[in-house]
Amino acid sequence: MIQLIWDGLFVGSFYALIALGYSMVYGIIKLLNFAHGDIYMLGAFIGFAVLTSVGGIPASLSIGALLVVMLVSMLLTGTAGVLIERLAYRPLRGAPRLAVLITAVGVSFSLEYGISALAGPNPRAFPIRLEGNVFVLLGARISLPQIILMLIAAMLMVLLNFYVEKTSTGRAMRAISLDRNASLLMGINVNQVISRTFFIGSALAGAAGVMAGAYYGKIDFLMGFIIGLKAFTAAVIGGIGNIKGAMLGGLVLGFVEAFGAEWFGGQWRDVFAFAVLILFLTLRPTGILGQRVTERV
Amino acid sequence: MTVVLEVKNLQIAFGGVKAVDGLSFSVDAKEIIAVIGPNGAGKTSAFNCITGFYKPSSGAVLLYGQNITGKRPADIAAAGVSRTFQNLRLFPDLTVLDNVRAGMHLYGGQNWLDAILHTPRFKRSEAAYTEEAHHWLDFVGYSGARGVPIRNLSYGQQKHVEIARALARKSGLLLLDEPAAGLNYTEKRDLLDLCQRIRELGTAIVLIEHDMGLVMELSERIVVMNFGKEIADGTPAEVKANPAVIEAYLGKDDDEEVSARGDA
Amino acid sequence: MSENVDTTLAPRTTRPPASPISRLFESKQLGWIALAIALLIPLLIATPYSLNVMTTAAIFVLLASGLNIVVGYCGLLDLGYIAFMAVGAYTAGIIAKAFDLPLIFTIPAVIIMTVLAGLIIGAPTLRLRSDYLAIVTLGFGEITRITANNLSITGGPSGIFGIPGLLKIGDFDLQEPAVFYYVTVLVVAAFVLAAARLGKSRLGRAWRFVREDEDAAEAMGIHTYKVKLMAYIFGAVWGGFGGILFAAHLSAVSPQSFVFLQSALVLMAVVLGGMGNMRGVVIGALVISLLPELLRDLSTYRYLVFGLLLVVVMVFRPQGFWPARGYEPERMGDVSDRRLAKGTVR
Numbered sequence: 024m025i026q027l028i029w030d031g032l033f034v035g036s037f038y039a040l041i042a043l044g045y046s047m048v049y050g051i052i053k054l055l056n057f058a059h060g061d062i063y064m065l066g067a068f069i070g071f072a073v074l075t076s077v078g079g080i081p082a083s084l085s086i087g088a089l090l091v092v093m094l095v096s097m098l099l100t101g102t103a104g105v106l107i108e109r110l111a112y113r114p115l116r117g118a119p120r121l122a123v124l125i126t127a128v129g130v131s132f133s134l135e136y137g138i139s140a141l142a143g144p145n146p147r148a149f150p151i152r153l154e155g156n157v158f159v160l161l162g163a164r165i166s167l168p169q170i171i172l173m174l175i176a177a178m179l180m181v182l183l184n185f186y187v188e189k190t191s192t193g194r195a196m197r198a199i200s201l202d203r204n205a206s207l208l209m210g211i212n213v214n215q216v217i218s219r220t221f222f223i224g225s226a227l228a229g230a231a232g233v234m235a236g237a238y239y240g241k242i243d244f245l246m247g248f249i250i251g252l253k254a255f256t257a258a259v260i261g262g263i264g265n266i267k268g269a270m271l272g273g274l275v276l277g278f279v280e281a282f283g284a285e286w287f288g289g290q291w292r293d294v295f296a297f298a299v300l301i302l303f304l305t306l307r308p309t310g311i312l313g314q315r316v317t318e319r320v
Numbered sequence: 321m322t323v324v325l326e327v328k329n330l331q332i333a334f335g336g337v338k339a340v341d342g343l344s345f346s347v348d349a350k351e352i353i354a355v356i357g358p359n360g361a362g363k364t365s366a367f368n369c370i371t372g373f374y375k376p377s378s379g380a381v382l383l384y385g386q387n388i389t390g391k392r393p394a395d396i397a398a399a400g401v402s403r404t405f406q407n408l409r410l411f412p413d414l415t416v417l418d419n420v421r422a423g424m425h426l427y428g429g430q431n432w433l434d435a436i437l438h439t440p441r442f443k444r445s446e447a448a449y450t451e452e453a454h455h456w457l458d459f460v461g462y463s464g465a466r467g468v469p470i471r472n473l474s475y476g477q478q479k480h481v482e483i484a485r486a487l488a489r490k491s492g493l494l495l496l497d498e499p500a501a502g503l504n505y506t507e508k509r510d511l512l513d514l515c516q517r518i519r520e521l522g523t524a525i526v527l528i529e530h531d532m533g534l535v536m537e538l539s540e541r542i543v544v545m546n547f548g549k550e551i552a553d554g555t556p557a558e559v560k561a562n563p564a565v566i567e568a569y570l571g572k573d574d575d576e577e578v579s580a581r582g583d584a
Numbered sequence: 585m586s587e588n589v590d591t592t593l594a595p596r597t598t599r600p601p602a603s604p605i606s607r608l609f610e611s612k613q614l615g616w617i618a619l620a621i622a623l624l625i626p627l628l629i630a631t632p633y634s635l636n637v638m639t640t641a642a643i644f645v646l647l648a649s650g651l652n653i654v655v656g657y658c659g660l661l662d663l664g665y666i667a668f669m670a671v672g673a674y675t676a677g678i679i680a681k682a683f684d685l686p687l688i689f690t691i692p693a694v695i696i697m698t699v700l701a702g703l704i705i706g707a708p709t710l711r712l713r714s715d716y717l718a719i720v721t722l723g724f725g726e727i728t729r730i731t732a733n734n735l736s737i738t739g740g741p742s743g744i745f746g747i748p749g750l751l752k753i754g755d756f757d758l759q760e761p762a763v764f765y766y767v768t769v770l771v772v773a774a775f776v777l778a779a780a781r782l783g784k785s786r787l788g789r790a791w792r793f794v795r796e797d798e799d800a801a802e803a804m805g806i807h808t809y810k811v812k813l814m815a816y817i818f819g820a821v822w823g824g825f826g827g828i829l830f831a832a833h834l835s836a837v838s839p840q841s842f843v844f845l846q847s848a849l850v851l852m853a854v855v856l857g858g859m860g861n862m863r864g865v866v867i868g869a870l871v872i873s874l875l876p877e878l879l880r881d882l883s884t885y886r887y888l889v890f891g892l893l894l895v896v897v898m899v900f901r902p903q904g905f906w907p908a909r910g911y912e913p914e915r916m917g918d919v920s921d922r923r924l925a926k927g928t929v930r
Contacts, residue, residue, distance in 0.1 A: 133891030248844065259716075412796060421789055
């Protein structure tokens with residue numbers, strides 16, 4: 024039981040980190056960025072590339088190396104996010120939603136098979152592997168890497184929350200998500216703020232990608248597909264567009280999945296997660312923390 | 321006279337704002353009624369409640385005595401209400417004829433199997449649709465290409481098509497949301513004439529309009545709204561003389577802000 | 585009243601001048617020409633390999649025409665379309681194998697199952713906003729595949745093999761590659777024609793109305809939810825027939841055939857060809873399925889190219905390479921006689 028809660032919490036923090044990007048982008052330009060899961064994959068591969076080019080890393084330095092690689096990866100995936108927005112999504116602002124969604128699918132496809140063409144279609148072993156002692160707390164097996172990764176994730180989320188709530192850019196983001204035209208009239212540089220949103224969301228996904236690589240030890244070009252779907256589920260559960268909701272949704276999904284896998288068997292884990300998504304969309308599309316919006320005719 | 325539409329104490333609130341707060345009026349067959357009021361008075365919200373796009377918080381809408389409150393828009397349309405929208409809502413990529421055919425969806429006359437097999441029934445039905453579409457375009461006095469996408473048309477032409485589409489619905493009640501907006505003097509005269517001819521078909525009209533000249537000349541009765549509340553309901557002459565209406569439009573004497581709207 | 589209406593005086597709008605090529609492309613005979621070409625090709629090249637490739641391409645055309653109903657006509661983005669093909673293929677395979685029946689007798693069961701699948705997927709999701717719908721269909725596609733992978737009735741990860749052929753009467757076996765190719769082409773042609781005809785009917789118009797403006801469609805009395813569900817069900821049935829042909833073609837079904845990549849490829853065929861235009865979609869499907877065969881050396885990059893192409897097309901030519909035509913004849917004959925005397929209101 025405690026073990027399940029702990030596992031759920033751990034996986035959930037990954038989901039939350041990726042769900043944030045989904046939710047922020049959706050909140051600000053009402054775009055479902057299908058490629059977001061692939062940014063996570065890109066982050067893992069950038070980490071892989073950096074580490075392999077540096078050469079062997081002694082195990083004692085692995086935590087420090089991980090942090091450095093993570094920062095590099097965040098910077099690059101953030102930039103990739105900005106570029107994707109600039110080249111693929113911005114020209115379509117105001118276009119029918121269908122066109123934008125299809126573009127996002129195209130971007131996702133390009134990222135996946137671009138990496139596959141560069142790095143090969145087979146899974147790669149991540150150069151550093153976090154090793155650590157497992158200790159037992161209240162009956163749950165907990166490892167040091169898990170705690171470190173969760174701390175990093177939590178720190179990133181606290182920073183993000185501070186940024187959105189306290190800085191002027193954060194305020195601008197919230198303003199744009201309420202009314203883009205009014206924000207424009209108030210002198211907010213809307214394009215710049217949207218770019219920053221993409222940067223932050225993509226950087227968080229990139230960080231999650233490096234962390235996942237270091238934890239699971241194996242990466243491949245389709246690793247972002249399922250987790251992208253899960254992160255979207257998390258964002259919906261929490262209330263899409265809502266930053267705290269995304270964090271909450273990630274954790275909730277982590278729990279639900281851990282328990283679902285326990286009850287129905289591990290092979291039904293993904294089915295269970297999607298079933299939760301469909302249930303939420305049907306019964307409460309605004310999620311736990313979302314607000315009901317009346318659509319104007 | 322049969323009563324076509326009856327609106328009883330209609331209310332709707334968005335958050336804390338009561339957009340429509342106790343609106344009641346009724347429409348007899350072949351009657352032309354105008355709903356007027358300053359911008360933001362809740363006129364369009366009232367239309368949206370009547371046609372089912374918003375669910376009213378309370379009150380009732382009766383069509384031919386039958387309660388249609390809160391039904392979905394398609395069912396209300398099928399019951400006999402057709403409408404136009406404040407900002408044209410046509411199907412921009414489809415042809416003029418197809419847009420008018422949209423109003424005829426409820427005629428039926430063919431099913432999917434007819435369509436796949438191209439049965440004689442299907443061909444007859446398609447020919448009837450086309451003929452009828454031309455008829456309504458002629459009726460509203462539309463002069464322009466008919467086989468081209470709507471997006472190629474001028475604003476005035478699009479307004480014509482939208483009314484033709486609503487007429488093709490052949491319902492006993494037609495709701496027009498600001499039909500004269502953006503029209504010049506001649507076009508407004510044509511609209512006046514068109515409304516008279518629609519009435520001769522046996523259709524009652526409720527219109528939201530800011531052009532007071534048009535409203536006074538056209539309508540039998542006028543319903544005046546302000547801040548969601550109904551402040552007057554009567555003949556043009558009565559409404560003109562009503563102090564509450566004058567106040568709503570011109571403000572009180574001691575008001576700093578005098579907002580004269582329309583031609584009132 | 586309308587004597588002043590004279591369409592000959594009306595401004596002729598920006599209709600592109602008809603070149604001989606575009607006239608050929610718009611001609612009504614084009615479908616028959618294409619069918620004739622498809623039927624004649626085996627006389628030129630009939631190696632087992634080429635027949636295999638062409639049969640696969642024909643099945644792909646069927647899938648694209650089905651998805652075109654959902655995405656092109658109705659504007660609903662379905663990212664798990666291949667799931668319907670999976671339902672069709674598995675239903676046909678399981679029943680045919682269990683009762684040792686020729687596949688052709690599984691058609692009623694496949695229709696029932698795919699309609700059910702369409703209802704199950706469509707009913708809860710079609711009320712959602714279009715972008716939610718996209719991701720839910722994606723989830724459903726994955727659920728279908730994972731379920732097939734985990735159940736024992738579907739044969740688990742290895743799937744079902746040794747599925748009986750379509751039909752065999754005496755020595756005449758539809759399963760013989762060249763014969764099967766002809767059968768496939770004819771079936772696919774019939775379905776493509778049916779889909780195109782649906783597009784030009786009352787129901788097809790309703791789909792387009794929903795795609796263009798749901799509120800306006802509702803205001804005209806179109807029950808948008810029902811109409812969308814119809815599009816979904818038709819798409820599902822088309823996919824189900826694709827599944828039967830698929831099962832017959834390979835005589836085996838396994839979960840690996842129904843990954844997201846396949847759904848995405850069908851979607852690309854529809855989008856690149858021109859959403860809503862059946863002719864464009866057929867061409868798009870042929871290009872997507874045959875091009876990789878012609879460019880074997882570039883196989884590493886083909887999906888990358890497809891993905892980039894999707895973005896480029898959406899940014900620069902969102903209507904696809906061969907967009908749906910937005911024009912129709914002005915007037916049929918003289919209308920002046922029948923304008924008069926029309927009873928109208930109820």
